[in-house]
Amino acid sequence: MTRKSKPGVSRRSTLALMGAAAVTFATPWVARAQAKTIKVGMPTILSGRVAQLGTSSRNAVTIEVEKINAAGGLAGRQIEMVIRDSKGQPQEAARVARELVNTDGCELLIDAEASSGAFAVHEVARDLGVFCIHTNSETSSLTADPKQHIPNAFRTARQGVHDSIVGGGYAAAIAKAKGLKKWATCSPDYAYGRDTTAEFIYYLKQFAPDVEIISDAWPKLFQPDYTEVVTKILQAKPQAMYSALWGGDLTSYIDQANIYALFSQMEVFAVNMADYTALTVVKNLPKGIHSGNRYIKTYPATAENAAWADAYKAKFNEYPTNWSWENATAMMLLAEASRKANSADGKKIADAMRGLTIKSPFGADGTVTMRAEDQTLIGYAIGWGTTIPNEPYVPEVKSGDWKQILALEAEWKKSKGYT
């Protein structure tokens, strides 16, 4: 028998094997580059009491991503969303955000957290330098405080101080017209409730100096029974009341205050009333509660806004929320900035996004702007009105004047030492 080849592995075979191995191991990288997808990470709250808002954020992003991908994606790269539940816990939000970038390979972040989590994700964005848009945190200092400023982080959420300026002015006009001098407040006892109430009262007194706060109640967040809070306010006999309660807390409060006929004894200003999450849940909504616009399909009263809300309802069988429009805006800005930069690179998108104005169904004049100086959204539709128990829920909204908002915001920033 003649041996045709030497035993063992020849040099040629070794080289061939190494080549094949190299090709095999390199394939995923090559495939990834060729797939042209870009992963966008999104920590949000998908469980617990705020889950409804987190889900509505995810829904809004899903709608916009479908549109962006259908139009060619971000500079030709299809978006792949990686959405994770933070359970509303700041430390979990930070961990998830870090994991999304480091492990999942997300190149951009949509931070759909409430304020507590947003500040935690902000620090992750600072540390990793990843492009990030905060979509839900309304705490003004997140972008107003220069110590918080980083070039790679933006915000598309409404801002507490903007709401307070418009709400304070609106309430003061009614206070003057109806002679409402004695006021009470009832807000949840945590940072958001305290800050928002203080800012509202500050501007209310600026516009109507006669106003006096004669009683304040601070129920715990998620408190089940408000009876003692309701009766305390009734005892003080105020002419008007402001509340920053929201969601299930607000609906509980309304149900419990209703049977004491509280709403017929005073004017009530509840900044978070005009959101479908609360409006559609309360069975016996009293007439005439004043509220800021969170999200309603009739304000701004444009065909674009109504069409956007209807498309959302058709897909998810419920109306969008305040968090929905804020997240949709983030995706719209992202798409436009990427188109302008002709790139999906976070740094180039950030450069293009500063000062960018886009057409938007949620704009006060049909556009919204990402202000360059503090990288936060301005020009969105903002107003107050009175609620009715059925659709359209807030038939008339008195719009805030952005010139006035910006002037007073600048003063506020100065008073805080931010500028």
Added chain:
Amino acid sequence: MDLNALTGCLASSACLVTQSTSGFIIGMLLFLVAVGLTLIFGVLKVVNFSHGAFYMFGAYFAMTAYQFTGSFALAMLCGAAGTAILGLVFERVFMSRVYGSDVLMQLLVCYAFVLIFDDVVRWIWGPEFKSMGMPAAFQVPPLFIAGGVVPPYYLLLIGVALAVAAILGLGLASTRIGKVIRAAAHNPGMVSALGINTGLIYGSVFALGGMLAGLAGALAAPVRSLTPGMGFSVLIESFIVTVIGGMGSILGALIGALLIGLIRSFGSLGFPLFTDGLMYLFMVIVLVARPTGLFGKEVA
């Protein structure tokens, strides 16, 4: 601290009536939950950590029944009966297996079911909060008694809770079933030796406890938002009530619940930022002065 508001209120009959009824309302709902807890502990010697879930189920059952039938009475009945059946099944299938185990095991089983029940509610009714709405019959202006404001619905609530307290108290003290239950609590071995089915008694007591919590949930449903996990905060306050009143004592649960209600109601005027603190402070004082609670009995 706002002592002027508190003394001003004590001097005004209108304020006294409003705040006292407010205290009664808070207290009576707490009583209904706490009395079930204390009853189960008194007879079964189990601290039912999952008791808040029955309150939650009672509220959801009532809301669903109300949506389908529009009848408030049926809603209350469904809330109470549904949780009674749930309590019976839960006790027979799961809790009866851990009676002999240590407290830690019982606690773990109960806690597991707190999470499971919350997820079941989330799965059936969804994660978002719900509202049952006030029945039309109670959508009437509040009554004014001596200048104080009292909503008619809360009068019904107080009446139901007082009736439950009276029926339970008399039933346990005077009826044959009551005597058997008390005997089973004292010496289950002897009761069993006399040919009485202790398993049935345990199941019935657990069902009764669950039913009372469910009734509390059903009564609370028109005025509170319904969410998965809503039973937890009520459970904590119910524990405080049972600790103050004495574990196992029905009268203790009633007095403890009323005291907590009044502390919350008047405390919110005088100590608006320390109302919860007052509640815990009172519990600590009671525990130091009477470690078994106001009406608890020394363990022999």
